[in-house]
Each structure stands twice: as structure tokens, then as C-alpha cells.
Amino acid sequence: MSSSCEILTLASLCEFLKSHDNYVVLTHANPDGDTLGSAYGLKLGLKKLGKKVQVVCCDEIPRKYDYFIDDSECDFIPETVVAVDVADIKLLGDLYERFEGRIDLNIDHHISNTRYAKRLYLDSDAAAATQCIYEILDELGVEFDRSIANALYTGLSTDTGCFKYNNVTAKTHEIASKLYEIGVDAGEINRIMFDTKSKSRVKMETMVLNSAEFHFDDRLMLMSITLETQRKTGCTKTDMEGVPAMSRSVEGVLVGVTLKETRENEFKISVRTYDPLDASAICSKLGGGGHKAAAGCTVLGTLQEAKAKILAAVKEALEELDEGSDTFK
Amino acid sequence: MSSSCEILTLASLCEFLKSHDNYVVLTHANPDGDTLGSAYGLKLGLKKLGKKVQVVCCDEIPRKYDYFIDDSECDFIPETVVAVDVADIKLLGDLYERFEGRIDLNIDHHISNTRYAKRLYLDSDAAAATQCIYEILDELGVEFDRSIANALYTGLSTDTGCFKYNNVTAKTHEIASKLYEIGVDAGEINRIMFDTKSKSRVKMETMVLNSAEFHFDDRLMLMSITLETQRKTGCTKTDMEGVPAMSRSVEGVLVGVTLKETRENEFKISVRTYDPLDASAICSKLGGGGHKAAAGCTVLGTLQEAKAKILAAVKEALEELDEGSDTFK
Numbered sequence: 074m075s076s077s078c079e080i081l082t083l084a085s086l087c088e089f090l091k092s093h094d095n096y097v098v099l100t101h102a103n104p105d106g107d108t109l110g111s112a113y114g115l116k117l118g119l120k121k122l123g124k125k126v127q128v129v130c131c132d133e134i135p136r137k138y139d140y141f142i143d144d145s146e147c148d149f150i151p152e153t154v155v156a157v158d159v160a161d162i163k164l165l166g167d168l169y170e171r172f173e174g175r176i177d178l179n180i181d182h183h184i185s186n187t188r189y190a191k192r193l194y195l196d197s198d199a200a201a202a203t204q205c206i207y208e209i210l211d212e213l214g215v216e217f218d219r220s221i222a223n224a225l226y227t228g229l230s231t232d233t234g235c236f237k238y239n240n241v242t243a244k245t246h247e248i249a250s251k252l253y254e255i256g257v258d259a260g261e262i263n264r265i266m267f268d269t270k271s272k273s274r275v276k277m278e279t280m281v282l283n284s285a286e287f288h289f290d291d292r293l294m295l296m297s298i299t300l301e302t303q304r305k306t307g308c309t310k311t312d313m314e315g316v317p318a319m320s321r322s323v324e325g326v327l328v329g330v331t332l333k334e335t336r337e338n339e340f341k342i343s344v345r346t347y348d349p350l351d352a353s354a355i356c357s358k359l360g361g362g363g364h365k366a367a368a369g370c371t372v373l374g375t376l377q378e379a380k381a382k383i384l385a386a387v388k389e390a391l392e393e394l395d396e397g398s399d400t401f402k
Numbered sequence: 403m404s405s406s407c408e409i410l411t412l413a414s415l416c417e418f419l420k421s422h423d424n425y426v427v428l429t430h431a432n433p434d435g436d437t438l439g440s441a442y443g444l445k446l447g448l449k450k451l452g453k454k455v456q457v458v459c460c461d462e463i464p465r466k467y468d469y470f471i472d473d474s475e476c477d478f479i480p481e482t483v484v485a486v487d488v489a490d491i492k493l494l495g496d497l498y499e500r501f502e503g504r505i506d507l508n509i510d511h512h513i514s515n516t517r518y519a520k521r522l523y524l525d526s527d528a529a530a531a532t533q534c535i536y537e538i539l540d541e542l543g544v545e546f547d548r549s550i551a552n553a554l555y556t557g558l559s560t561d562t563g564c565f566k567y568n569n570v571t572a573k574t575h576e577i578a579s580k581l582y583e584i585g586v587d588a589g590e591i592n593r594i595m596f597d598t599k600s601k602s603r604v605k606m607e608t609m610v611l612n613s614a615e616f617h618f619d620d621r622l623m624l625m626s627i628t629l630e631t632q633r634k635t636g637c638t639k640t641d642m643e644g645v646p647a648m649s650r651s652v653e654g655v656l657v658g659v660t661l662k663e664t665r666e667n668e669f670k671i672s673v674r675t676y677d678p679l680d681a682s683a684i685c686s687k688l689g690g691g692g693h694k695a696a697a698g699c700t701v702l703g704t705l706q707e708a709k710a711k712i713l714a715a716v717k718e719a720l721e722e723l724d725e726g727s728d729t730f731k
Contacts, residue, residue, distance in 0.1 A: 103515055141491060149461040209450065235563075235564050235565055236563075236565045236592075237564050237589075237592040237596060237597075238589060238592075239589035241582070241588060241589075242582060243579045243580070243583045244579070246575045246576070246579035247575070247576070247579040248571070249565070250572045250574075250575035251572070252578060253570070253571060253572035253575060254572045254623065255547065258571075259570060260566075260567060260568035263565075264567040267566060268566075268647075268650075268651045269651060269652070269653050269655050270583075270651055270652055271652070272620060272653065272654070275611065275652055276610065278610060279608070279611040279614070282604065282607065282608040282611060283608060283612070284672055285608070287566065287601065291601060307598065311486035312457075318597075321597060322597045322599055322602055323598075323599055323600070323601055324598050324600050324601065325601070345637070358411040364542050366548040
């Protein structure tokens, strides 16, 4: 399918958008701030050009994004299907089968994009898909307003950990600056996105922190989330996002390990490392894999057995590291 | 003293900096990223103009700022004293007496500035003092390099919670964009500033979270840090920064209360509220005060007694709120 995917420039993309109408804009499943900000930013922008647009997502949209959701509907027969921030058609979730082979346009920023659409506009240097949408609407001459700014800023801010991660570029800040000039409600958006936790998340964090152990001269921090913890705190999948990152944020810690019980006596282990340690190499010893800084594996046994297995794998890696550094002494 | 304080424009400030030399740049006590980033950014910039500059701080500089600290020294007799990010001369700490009446220039962004210096350049719209320093060095025609960018970015990022708070403006992002063009190591800086906690901080957070109580239909979250917690975790003053903010970050919570035992049977209470609740009004019932969203008071008694007092004060405020909203029903 990839051979039939036409790669668009910004100019040819804008020509396409101007010459088409009756848009259905698709987001990925488990929608986040970037896919939603992109979809509604594009909807609001295209509406200003007199186009008819509808956003479709296979999952329910979390209430916290209400401030930029445009629910206005108008009757029209869908003609043009656009997927935004969707790197692979499988990420459409339950919409996958309905739209397979029928995506006219894909706007994305993931270098891993699988080129499943008829046309693709890809800017893999963009920190967020809303960064692309900003440039597209700007090129189209759309008059930005506060709602559009709020939608686009939400993507920029959530995909960069509020301008914290390495994916941020000069252009990301330049666009943020322009969204401020338009009057974006950034302080309030960031409070909702970054400084608000559910009560069950707080309870879960507390129990996870209580489970924390330090090993190997405090170079490893280990935390565990048992089925019992999950039951007691009533926490959801969303509540558990970002927990593995907590394990790597302690001074001096080179390896953060999180064990999550997925069913009785089965643990999904997440490993996070700093250079020069290789999380993927550690997890491959237990049949898993991933990236150098973040990897995972699944281990069977009791919590104590699972801990013993991952600790042994990390011990080996640390010993190799110590031997390596000895040669420089 | 305020009558003799000359207010400088950007142009007259730059004239002053060009026509003087042998600078001593003072930071405030308990130095943070903004005062240090401003002082070293200014030092590095003025050195590029051939000036001699020394930075002086009454306290030890935390190691985490090492990446922009310029320790190079040269012998000179100090002539021009500049205070950066110092709103009140008392904030100089132990340097106060030595420099009282001798500050030639003050560069600041606090609207509360007490105008203690002979000359003041104040931009109270600037999110950080380094935002002012950027504009000054730019006006002076200094050729920016990565070290200067790292110093200035550190102030921008730490004073705004990484571009999260309400003090951010279009200009803040515009300057951040320019620092990225210069090659700032922003990802690494943000990791050090925002994603690294000491082990004692993690232990302290765990104990504080374990102390969490919810009252009044989960509209109040209360946490306590006893002398015993402080002793057991070995946490420092720095480790305790930001704890009151934790109490207000839970969904649905309108009032966050933190009780910190300062000595046996004495509690410093921090109150954080959301609109329309008034933290200052709540604390004034117990002899304290502050701002609408953040206030404090000191209460004597056991932990249970202190809790009872602040809970009663909050209860009154919530009841007034409920009565107020009844009238709209």
C-alpha cells in the first residue's frame, strides 16, 4: 500500500484542503491531547473557510478536554477522510475496518508513520501534530481565535511534557508564542493537564511509593503495583500512566524498575535506564525488549520471584558496567 | 531611599553597562535558577564586551547549576555593584550590611521591588529576570553562545514551572525559541530541574502522602509533616519546597492544607485554595494571612489540636460558600 501513498508538501496539502469539502477527521484510539487538539483545531479552522467537518473517535473523549471540543454538527454526506496524529491505521482502534483503504489524507509527525493513507503530510521534526496543524491553518490564511489556540496549544503542551522533552525545537516555542498573542488560556490548560490528579491516582502513587526499594548502592529503584493495590485504590489504566517514569527520577538512580501484576502471578516489568545502561539488553535476558532507555518484559511467579529475576538481570548489567569502568582506572 | 532611585529604560541601562566596568553581580540568598541564571548570564555576556565581572552570593550554590557556573576569576578592584532578581535588599541575606546603600544598579522583574538601589531596571511583565537579561544582552549586541543560553534558559524555565504558570507571555516563548536556535541544552536542563528528586525527598513525599486525609466531601485535602517525619527522612528545607502545592493538585479539591511542625507543638499551616475560596480569609481567622490563593498561619498545640483548628476555619468558609451558591438556586 505504501507505494500508492502520495507525499504532500505544505503547499500541495493546502491546495487539497481548499479544493475538498465534507470532511471526516479521525483521531487515534485512547485519544490524547495531541490527536484531539489536532482534530478539533483542524475542524475549527476548516469551518472558518466554510467547510463542513465532523470529528470521529472510536473511544469516549475524556471530559478534561471539554474546553476546546466543538460539538456543533451539520448534516452532510462525508466525502473526505482525514486522519490526524495517527501513525498506523491500526491505531484507529474500532474504526480500523470501517476506514481501511479509505483514508484520503494523513497529517502526522511520527517518523514511524506506515504510509497507509492515499496522501501523507509528514513533519517528523514537529514536536506535536498540532504544530503541523498550526502551520497548515496559517498557510491557509485562517483567522485564528482563542478556541483554535486552545486546541493547538493543548497538543503542543501535552506532547512535550509542557516544553520539557527533547522533541521541542525553536519552532515549537515560536508557535507557542503566537498562540499566546491570540490569547490562549495556557495557565488554565496546563493546570488541568499537569497539576490535576484523581484521588485514586494519589492513593495509587502513595501505595507505589510505599513499595519502593533501593538496591545496589541506591543505583536501582524498584516499585511494585500488585493486583491488591489496583483493587484497593480503584485506579484506572489512565491513573497508572507515568508510573514507570517515577522510578527513574531519583538522584543517583541509574535503573528504575516497575513491576505491575497483570494477573495472579504474572508481572509486566517496565525498566527505565540512563546512559550507559541498556534497558533493552536487561529485558532481553528475560525474553523481553524495547529501546535503550525504556524496555519491558513479562515474568511469571510470585512478586518475590519476579523481583529476584529482574534484580539478577540488573545486577549482571551493573557488574558489566563496573568492570568496564575499571579498565579506565 | 526610594526618592533617589533612578528608573532606567533599556537604552539608558545599556549605556550604563557599556560605560562602567569591574562589576560585582549579587544574587539573592538561597539562590535559585533565576537569580543564578541572571547573574552568570550577565557575567558571561559582559565578559564578551571585555568587562571584568565577579558573581557573589551569600550562600553556597547548589551543585545542580554547575553546567552554567563560570568560575573564572581575574584580579580587579570592584567598582560597580549590580543586584539581579533581588526585589528587596534584605534578600541579599548575609551580604545585606556589606552592600547597603552601595548597589549601583538593580535589574529585576518583581512588581514588589522596593527601589533600594541607585538605579533600577524593572520589567514586571517579564516571567523571569533572565528574560530581562536576554533583552539587555541582545540590545548590547552580545554574541550569544551555548553557556549564556543555558544560564538564561534555566531562569526562564525554573521561574515558570517549565512554561506552565500564568506569568508566561508571548515574549517568554519568543526568547525560549531564540535560545533553542543558539543550541541550549534544554532537555538535559529540564531533566535536572524538574525530573530529579533526592532520595530523602521521595521518602518525605511518601510519608506526607501517607498522612493525607480528605474532608468535606473530598473538597479538602490535608497533609502533615511532623518533626518525626523530618527526622526519619532526613529531608532538608529544599526537599520540602512545593509540598503545599501537592495538596491542591487533586481533582475536586478546593482547599489544600499542609501542617508542618516547626518545633514541638507548633505548626506552620499552609493553605492553598481555588476560586472562589479565599485562603487569606481562612488563615486570618487563625491570626495569619497572605494572598487569595495561597496563605499561611501558625498554630500552637498538638497535631490533633492544630488540625481541629484549621478544619473548623475551612468548614466555616465552605459553609459560607454553600450558602452563597444556594441563593442562585
